[in-house]
Amino acid sequence: MIVAMQGAASEQDIHAVIERMVELGFDVHRTTGAQQTILAGVGTPGHFDVAEFKVLSGVFDAYRISSPYKLAGRSFRPEGTKITFPNGVVVGGEEVVVMAGPCSVESKDQILLSAQQVAAAGAKFLRGGAFKPRSSPYSFQGMGLEGLKLLREVADQTNLLVITEVMEISQIELMLPYIDCFQVGARNMQNFNLLRELGYIRKPVLMKRGIAATIEEVLLSAEYILSGGNYDLMLCERGIRTYETYTRNTMDISAIPVLKKLTHLPVFGDPSHGVGIRDLVPPMALASVAAGADGLLMEMHPNPDKAMSDGAQSLFPAQLEKLMAQLRQLAPVVGRHIA
Template sequence: MIIVMKAGAVKKDRDEVLKRIKELGYKPHVIHGTTRDVIGAVGDERGKLVLQTIESMHGVESVVPILQPYKLASKEVKKESSVIAVSDTVAIGGRQIVVMAGPCSVESERQIIESAIAVKAAGAHILRGGAFKPRTSPYSFQGLEEDGLKLLAKARTETGLPVVTEVVNPETADLVAEYADILQIGARNAQNFALLKKVGQLRKPILLKRGMSMTIQEFLMSAEYIMSEGNQAVILCERGIRTFETATRNTLDLSAIPVLKERTHLPVIADPSHGTGNYHYVAPMACAAVAAGADGLIIEVHPDPERASSDGPQSLKPKKFAVLMDQLRRIAPAMEREL
């Protein structure tokens, strides 16, 4: 159920409603709107009709059932798009198209600093880089772990770029949160419910990638796991799904962008690097994602992709990334956005 407060409701009214929701055995989540607050009451579906009694409380306009299985992520709860602040200067979901760029893995101080300087010079807003790497093969490079996190923090100090990096298990989530501005949940962990619950308890924005075989509803239910723990700052990322096609690493599902924008208030970005697996296709798919309505992009950029420890074939060199950023600057105004 969602409890819609009246436009003139005061804090005392809202606090009384929150108290009553808890008394009835439900967990309240306050969503601040532009003109009024909405409170999501989440819990056992079987007894939700008792929440209708809240409609008579002072300051309450209406009590409405949420039809979608994903409650807090649904546009039924919040009509306007959410804008998630990452730093004092960067927010995702507004007019600006936010670009995250950097190497797949942090390999050395020189590599990550050089990458950070290059992507910032081209106009990127956030530095990406993996310190913990969940790999299909146990023999592949697994990342520098905490040493990699320290190098990302140093790159942030050098450039001022906020950092997004992946968290791979609940045990290291707090450690990653000490260094990162955004915590990334990768495709392989998109239904790791223990991890989703853990990051939901942290107060950092979460970049949630779509699982490689996930339906859109399953994707939104994973976002719901995070939000139900109290963290409403979730950014969705379409990164390609597994199909029968072998010409690309994955099939980048650009149709998911407008579908998600219709169903949820959460920001949606695209990952054309993992979506295609080939640097030749990254730029055209990045442009297409912006045209489809994406709020941002996450792109792999490496100063020497031929020697990259992971995902070299899909990484752009800094010069090609700079050309792409120029293309995006021309496309953004056509979508009533800016870069």
């Protein structure tokens, strides 16, 4: 940590800061300039809060000079993380992996047809929500356990993997037998108790960025899961909230190359939630892969106009097929491929 004192700070102010730094376990190096004094704290104390120093008397500002996350940092595994799934699909390698399917499992017919279309287009995962607590208490809330079973059944028939969202600790065990990957939604990115439990299991997790989460906060949340011992973690940019309301969210495409630089974890893009408007999904999917995404998570529905949720942002099956063809052409430009 570094503390820069104000030019007008008194010796007493400076000593109070030094004392507090030493108390936390820092060795303090002092540089006394003509304009101001700088205190560099070296060593490895446990947790500390730079905000605490910013409000001390005579302090100009205080800076943390190392990442607050360790296991999630690129340097922990410079070669990058690869996750191998049961049917041999590898995430984080050369292949760009596509996950697609409806927002919610609505019926056996709907999810079977979805799976067939997703598989035909060349995607590797079937997505679909079984538990859907919605922002209005009066909306459709999902099929629950029955939905999980349907996901597994149709995925097996179509040789797809299953990813679905987990919303509570109590659902983890319930879901385990039916799925290949847990999805942590944007609203749960800072549900630290849930993250901790997901660290203790041995099944891959894809964690979405919260709607107002900074990149640093994404990595701190990743650290929760990693620190439990579960290293099969993927991150996903899915749009942040800004002042622009034409799109449902503002998809921060730059978060993809930034995360690729800061962490070894695979990074996905979710253009469906990123923009919320069907016709904008293909250009944003292409942009995500052009910017370096390891995969895509997208909503597709056999009949989006009749979808029980998120219909406006779900692709028509023909749109997904056309997009996959473009992605196959695009991937090699950035040194990747799509099977």
